[in-house]
Amino acid sequence: MSEKKWIIAGVVIFVTVVAFPFWFNLGKAAPAPELELTEKAKELNHGKCVMPTDYMQSEHMQLLDLWRHSVVRNAKRTFVNSSGQEFNMSLSNTCLECHSNKAEFCDRCHDYASVRPYCWDCHIDTPKETE
Amino acid sequence: MNLKYMYSLLAVIVLFLVSYILAGTGMAFKVLFGIILPYAALLTFIIGFISRIRNWARSAVPFRITTTCGQQKSLPWIKPNAIDNPFSKGAVVIRMFLEIVLFRSLFRNTRLKMKAGPKITYNLEIFLWVGALAFHYAFLTVLLRHLRFFTEPVPILVQLLETVDSFFRIEILYDINQFGLPGVYISGLVLLAAVTYLFLRRVFIPNVKYISLAADFFPLFLIFGIAFTGILMRYVTKIDVVAAKELTMGLVSFHPTIPEGLASIFYVHIFFVSILLVYFPFSKLMHIGGIFFSPTRNMTADTRATRHINPWNYPVHVHTYEEYEDEFREKMVEAGLPVVKQPVETPPEETEKKE
Structure with a gap:
């Protein structure tokens, strides 16, 4: 029957589409990215970031957005974290000071999660801002 | 209160609470929600889907019952409507394609109204069509976008879709409040809005409410739950995206792992999706496969030219x-x-x- 041919073709297409992630990744090892901390990041501030690691992992973009708003709109550059430490709100001078290895630190996760933040439209790898 | 949607709503709320609480209790339930159920659900989905199709493929079509919305091809001086009254296989394919991508039959929706006079009017009622288009295309976009969690490296087309989807850089920013830095995907919000509309229409339009069953409400609530938990994870209580991808990549590469530090809300999301996959083959959601098997749409309307033989006709011994x-x-x-x-x-x- 000619209908049977079309139905089988349809089922084959259905299974191929549904199983796409399985055959696309076949034979490819895709381990989760490992981040490299620079010596400076390990030493400075006792190896601690401005906020706890858990928070930074999931919400650093939020923090950076608030920093940008504070600096650009309110001209307030001082960030006080939960344990009372003060930091200069600056991506280039504070974050990238320690995490100067953008390729091994920022990009690995961003590429893995297919995120293209527009931070780097203006901020380049490791510049020194002049104030 | 309407029991039909109350039961569905309660079911989804209970599923939410059960998965949220259990995922927080320990590793065993994380393995259940993150590994066992997704695999089982996908298997059920594929096998169930194929068996439904097998069932339809085996069903006889005794009559040629093509729905037609135009003039059939007849005499040479009568202009036929090639697409709405398909005479050839090619025209059937065109009509089917347009139905699937544009939902033309929903566009024909009219609403009868009595006006002073008394006078009957039939108004074009396109909101169902608009809502359905928004819903289906938003859902498709969301689905394709999620390939970023299931492929490594992420295909360029998926990246392109993400860029287009986050074209509107919606940011709401105050000193203490921040929204919109993981770029806002318009498709997620459209999906949530469309599914809300499709629900409200079943509640507020009396004649639609009358014909709505629990099986109509449940998928709406479930998809609402999926979209809602997804939006929650992206914009409000943020989860560790890298850990999430580690889990999903583990699933598709058959090396399942449960990474550290994934919030319970993630397990709720993945549990809801598993429920949807399991529910799919047994429900009206099978219209994705059923549309191809609708005799009213997949047959040619050439009854004046060729005789349709009922496959149920068996050789009858006749006494001439x-x-x-x-x-x-x-x-x-x-x-x-x-x-x-x-x-x-x-x-x-x-x-x-x-x-």
Whole structure:
């Protein structure tokens, strides 16, 4: 029957589409990215970031957005974290000071999660801002 | 209160609470929600889907019941409507394609109204069509976008889709409040809005409410739950995206892992998706496969030109008139009844043949 041919073709297409992630990744090892901390990041501030690691992992973009708003709109550059430490709100001078290895630190996760933040439209790898 | 949607709503709320609480209790339930159920759900989905299709493929189509919305091809001087009254296989394919991508049959929706006079009017009612288009295309976009969690490296087309989807950089920013830095995907919000509309329409339009069943509400609530938890994870209580991808990549590469530090809300999301996959083959959601098997849409409307043979017709033993006459010829002649073939014993009177 000619209908049977079309139905089988349809089922084959259905299974191929549904199983796409399985055959696309076949034979490819895709381990989760490992981040490299620079010596400076390990030493400075006792190896601690401005906020706890858990928070930074999931919400650093939020923090950076608030920093940008504070600096650009309110001209307030001082960030006080939960344990009372003060930091200069600056991506280039504070974050990238320690995490100067953008390729091994920022990009690995961003590429893995297919995120293209527009931070780097203006901020380049490791510049020194002049104030 | 309407029991039909209350039961569905309660079911989704209970599923939410159960998965949220259990995922927080320990590793065993994380393995259940993150590994076992997704695999089982996908298997159920594929096998169930194929068995439904097998069932439809085996069903006989006794009648040619094409729905037509235009003039059939008949006499050469009558202009036929090629697409809405498909005469050839090609026209059927075109009509089916347009139905699937544009939902043309929903566009025909009209609403009857009585006006002073009394006068009956039929108004074009396109909101269902708009809502359905928004819903289906938003859902498709969301689905394709999620390939970023299931592929490594992420295909360029998926990245392109993400860029287009986050084209509107919606940011709401105050000193203490921040929204929109993981770029806002418009498709997620459209999906949530469309599913809300499709629900409200079933509640507020009386005649639609009358025909709505629990099976109509449950998928709406479930998809609402999926979209809601997804949006929650992205914009409000942020989860560790890298850990999430580690889990999903583990699933598709058959090396399942449960990474550290994934919030319970993630397990709720993945549990809801598993429920949807399991529910799919047993429900009205099968219209994705069913549309291809609708005799009203997949048949040509050429009944005036070719005869449709009912496949149920089996070879019937018929007693023809010739056989009947053979059996009763003598008796018929005796009774003086006319017969087609004269009996052999009595030679016919008209023996003289004209030359």
